Amino acid sequence: MADKPSDLVQGTLDMLILKTLALEPMHGYGIAVRLEQMSHGVFRVNAGSLFVAFQRLQRAGLIKGEWKATENSRRAKYYALTEQGRKQLNSETREWGRQVAAIARILEAS
Amino acid sequence: MSFLRSMASGLQSIFRKKQARRELDEELNGFLEMAAEEKMKGGLTRKDALRAVRLERGSLEVSKEEVRSAGWESFLETCWQDLRYAARQLRANLLVAAAAILSLALGIGANTAIFQLIDAVRLRTLPVNHPQEIAKIAIDHRGSASGSFSSRYPDLTFAMWEQIRKQQQGFSKVFAWGPTVFNIAPGGEVHNAQGLWVSGEFFETLGVQPALGRLLGPADDQPACGSAAVAISYSFWQREFGGERFVLDRTLTINRHAFRIVGVAPADFTGVEVGRYFDVAAPLCGEPLVNGEYSQRKSRSGWWLSVMGRRKPGWSIERAAAQLRAISPGLFEATLPPEFNPSNAKHFLQYKLGAFAADSGLSDLRQDYEKPLWLLLGLAGLVLLIASANLANLMLARASTREREIGVRLALGAGRGRLIRQLLAESLLLALIGAGLGALLARSLGQVLVASLSTPHDPLFIDLGMDWRMLGFTVGLAVLTCILFGLAPALRSANVAPGIVLKECTRGTTAGRSRFGLRRVLVVSQIALSLTLLVGALLFARSLNNLAGLDAGFRQDGVLVADVDFTPLRIPKEARIAFSDNLLQRVRAIPGVETAALASIVPLSGDGIGHDILWGETGEPEGDAPVAAFNIVSPGYFDTLRTKILSGRDFDDHDTLASPNVAIVNEQFAHKFAKGANPVGLKFRVRSLQTTRLYEIIGLVRNTKYSDLREDFPSIVYTAKAQYLTPGTDAQILVRSHAGLVGLTAAIKSTAEAVNPNMDISFSALRTTIEEGLLRDRLMARLSGFFAILAVLLAVVGLYGVMSYMVAQRRNEIAIRMALGAAPASIVKLVMQESGTLLLVGLVIGAAIALAGGRAATAMLFGLNPGDPLTLGAALIGLSVVAALASLLPARRASRNDPMLALRDE
Incomplete structure (x- = not known):
């Protein structure tokens, strides 16, 4: 199981992107790699879904993008959390925690 | 916020x-490049790295499409693409598209035009402030009433209006009004204008503001009527005075009495009557001046007013009505006409007033035309359905030729939703263009319709302005038709299984058989609906024919009615009979005049007189006395109208005021009162409001229609003009002549002028007057005929299309049959059998619909019932013949095919 990338739980991609950006602004590929690293290779996101999510988050005003040079002196769009995005991340993390705990309780009950 | 962003x-x-x-390109490219670089660090070549990335992360193009289609703007963009694609498709099939648009435009146009009329006549509210507060006050269920009636709304008498104004409480203001016709010519030939008698509160209550000068107020409507002011309508101002300001304080003569113009009403105010307009509004106090001895205002039994009012806040219609009911006994006691006999008075005192909502104004058109208009809308709806079915057929044919293309696109990953949208876009475009043209067409159609209902004697004005209801109706129709003819084909073609379609690439003998079913259903329903319309049209045409060809008991052709009004001459009562007699003699002397006679009632003109008949010389009847229709005529009347005298004699010069009263009766009268015996020599009494007179019957004439062609022959009593006690100041001369109409009217005019130039004359042809009474029947016959022709045409085109398609689909099968020795005749038979089945099923269903739906038309038909077998038979045969011809063409084409050619094509 661990060596094969699995699909994300529906609706969690936005939250995970926000989380990766909580530390520092990052470009698209950086975010994809970070997601993979942090999940120990469980989540592999394809470019399409990732960029759709960027568009969505930008339009919702949770992240904003800026073109900058990379360390390999290549131009890339760096995404950063906005204030609103930070708030959203906090509330979503809390909500997620609540839900996971609840699901765990149900699963352990039997 | 995020929505805005x-x-x-x-x-x-x-x-x-x-x-x-x-x-987006740059960003995605960068992403993939970076991913590839990472792989190359692991030792892959660039090419392998890029391939690995594509596998892992998805290809550049797919990702781009994914991102682009995620935003809402892409939806708009693809819609626009779809529409452009659809427009290209339509341009590529210009002829087909034009036919489709034309049939839609006709269907939608006809529907919209009729709806427009319904909207104007029935649904719209009056263009005044707070129309919902306006209500009408009238006697609840009046039934029969005695007295003299004038105007289209003879609801109340002047005495009643005065009492209502004094005693009512539920209305903040009330007003009385009555439509009439004013002769505004200073002399000579009559120049009529549409007039209104209004009480001083009329404009005030409605809240109408003047466009120029001032409108009439309570000060203008005082018993003395010193100032004698009138207000004119905006259109009259434009028409007669060119919209010049100097119109104020100018003099307008009404029946030769001078009135002063004080103001002009606003352009959008045409009165409280829907479908009519007014030119001149004059105060009620001027009525005795204009009408002289015929004044309705002075008479207690003159019914000529309609009363309306604006409800006080907090007073519902019911509450206002209750108050009016409460004051009714006293009110009718106070207004009882003194001349009424006990039986009339008893009936009169039982009247109760009521209040009725009038927010959409009053209209006598509503009563006459509302039902026919709804029926016509139904018929037009059927035409649109048939047109939609044709388009659906067309779309299905188009879809089946594009089946492969769609299969390929589905296989390549096109979304079904997107494909359906694209196919629907074409239908939507057709529907929208059709609706746009239809709306344009509806404007002219509506005007033609109104013009065809309008006559010189009874001009109509119907505001056919666009409003939200109309707009909604047209757009709704467009969308509905689009769904009707576009959705099923679109769903069907997007639902193909690509694998099967691609495998079916060669035309198999049974190709498309399953998908052919829907088209058959469409054709069957087209035939059914067009049969229904055809039956309806034939019914109305035959009904009109029955009415027009009806024997009314007299000859309608060649009779001119000259109405000579000698009121201005102020001839005393005693001399009037001699005066009109002299006039008659002079008219008879005009060369070309065969016969001429005077009559107080021109048959079928809508006027009438009724009196109670007391049979025998003495005795009172039990209960209500029977009523007969009356006409007061000079000698020669029956000869002029060519009504046969069956027994006895005509009036002659010996019947005078000095001799005993004589009467001529018709067959129906004899049947009813004399129980079929020859009535000549028998006696009866006539009870009118004031007197009871004894008459002796001297003649029996054939039955004639009296007020309406549709009525059963009524009992009619003719009395002699020479014995008439209260002759009026006008003479209606019926002239039968073989001379031309223009020369005759000129000759009569100069004859009258020779007697005295100060008389008013108007002319009408008897035939025209009677035909005007058949306006509604003619409208129904013409429109339903038009719809039926359209429907049959569309259905036949549909049938032809489907049969041609079937022949093309089965080309191989037919070729094989012929190659194996089938004769061309048997191929024709094969095709005809197929179309015959469709026709038969359609006809059976259509006949059932026609029989069931025909009941709605029963009341509008004359002399036949909706299930008339002859009509149904004619429609069945007619449609079958046309349909057979339409399928014969493709059948013959199939039989002439060279089988070798078809098979080689395979």
């Missing part, structure tokens, strides 16, 4: 499409 960014990407695309 999404809007803004979406709009940005529409307007800065190129830049947005470039950015």
